[in-house]
Amino acid sequence: MVKAIVVNGPNLGRLGVRQPDVYGRQDLAELTRQCEQWGREFGFEAVEVRQTDDEAEMIGWMHEAADNGTPVVMNPAAFTHYSYGLADAAHMVGDAGLPLMEVHISNPSARDEFRKRSVISPVATGTITGLGFFGYRLALEAIAHIMGLTPADD
Template sequence: MSPPLVVVLNGPNLNLLGMREPDKYGTATLDDVEALCAEIAEGLGLAIDFRQTNGEGELITWVQECRGRAAGIVINPAGYTTTSIGLMDALLAVDLPVIEVHITNIHRREEFRQHSFVSKAATGVIAGLGVQGYALALEAMAGLIGAEDPDDEA
């Protein structure tokens, strides 16, 4: 039996992680985040599909493709958090568990960053814990979808 698939989606400008405002976002790159997610997923008995795009339409298409393919979605919508009703609608339409991740605590930032359309579709939200939030999201997702830890099998 193949492991449950969790799709990890990243929105605009996250390709600049590690270079863009390291005082806010840290020095880890998106490749570092992908490696962290791969390691955590393997330990949890999950398969992951890790992607990043700067395009809203592409992100929405990827969400729609999760229907019938994935067991859950971890998403850092980045700049689309506060602007994309289309992304929210797509997440609601796929009828999957969704965990929204933000590297910074959006509630301690500028007022316009504090409202998330994506949260309306999210099962849970992790914000302000740096890139470790992705690892926590995968752990939470494993619990939500009932993934079996491969180390528990005899």
């Protein structure tokens, strides 16, 4: 059975409070509930949702994923635009033969100029932006497809 981790970067612990017109009114607990449900639907053994404001912790999670054979859904948030350390760590996930899907709740390309460049996208298996929490569902479904998982029976 395959497990997956969903990792979220800085300020995503403030979902529902921070700029709800951009990020929506649902909080991290709701995102966690939905990702766990979607994971079951797509045949994952488990989906674990994590959030950190600490770049080093997120890098450690990428090392852990590469070492343990765990596919990743990553919303790097602000780290998207400048964290070469995180990009290098994310690259190790791909080097381990694992999918890493980059997700953004909003569409960074439609926002501030500094948000238009991602240092994660070049090392990600795919990128989904601007679809709110639904983007996480699509990312998990893509990983399930890549990993050859069988959807759970209804």
